[in-house]
Amino acid sequence: MGRRLPGEEGIWVFVLGDLVVFTLFFGTYLYYRAEAPQDYDLAQSQLNLALGTLNTLILLTSSWLVAQAVRAARSGKPGHVKRSLMGAIGFGFVFCGIKVIEYTEKFGLGIGVGTNDFFMFFFMLTGIHLVHVVIGLIVLVMVYRQMSGLVPTTSKLMWLENGATYWHLVDLLWIILFALLYVLRA
């Protein structure tokens, strides 16, 4: 048997669809950014790069743990699966917590969605991504609760792979967002 896609085919419909949506978001952002690059650079310097970098590392770790869970499930180690999943979920919550701290810090400085175009995109794009993180956490918790048996069945493995695929998408989107919002200079 040749290499198969992880999860079921349907989840890849969602993944590709969501990538199209975010490509639209990124394209819109870059289009507006190109109109006034100096303004964007100036606003961007008000971001907390340390928190952004920390969150990137946290989400990468979480993604790695989900990959470990899938590997453990394929080799039939249910205890390992649950531990890795629990770790991935924990890091996901930490990501949300740091995001809230970052937003609160900005609101404290009087910066909101209406401050300027850069912060409109910052809050909108990271906010929509945060919704994806929350959905991903719900999915991972549901998958975790399914992993009760000793040996994962084919359908449980499929759900784990679906969840993992989605979680990697959330991670990938964050890395692009991080590059575009925190790092990119005109």
Place this chain on the structure above:
Amino acid sequence: MKKDRSGDLVWAGPIFIVILVAAFAFMGFLPPLPPSWGKEQVAQYYRDNQTQILAGSMLVMQFSGLMFLWVAGVSSQLRRIEGEGSRALSYAQLLFGFLANLLFLIMTLSWTVAAFRADRSAELVVMLNDLGWLAIVMPVLSVSLQGFVIGLAILSDSRPTPLFPRWAAYLNFWVGVLFLPGAVAPFFKTGPFAWNGFLVFWVPIAAFIGWVFLMAWLVSRAAAVPDDVKTANQ
């Protein structure tokens, strides 16, 4: 066995979409009136296009009921999936669909009242214009949940050959996500997140149109599958 009518009724949805798009074009609302316009400019537009706005709003208002047939068609297939057990998902789809269609009523009523006495104070015209636009682009979460509920139901189908293809479930999840940016419309008067913006108007409206047509096609295909084996649900 009686013929399943939902496969025919569901095409009322696409018919409404054609009327909706035609009416928007007729009213000059494609592209939408910019939220950045001043009150005098908006009032002038309503005075200059009074007949078109009244007629377009009337068409959409009267025919929005067609969408209920689409919603009913979708729910009747979801009910077949749910079988004799819980009907929570098919009921939820009905209610979300019901709410979404009320928005067409609120939108057209606002625009009708605005155009009815377009020579009144510009402040009142601009308020009713705002009300209509925000009513249609902003309450997106229940439409997103409608997509998620349809997706969940499709995934829960345990028939050997499911009524809907499983990719349709993920497509519904995706469409649900596409609608979401509309929620932030009141925060902006310009840019991609304003009510005439790319991500709040154009992407969701394109997704909505595609979704109504696709679900009509999928429902009419599912309705053609006879419900011969009762045990298939168990």
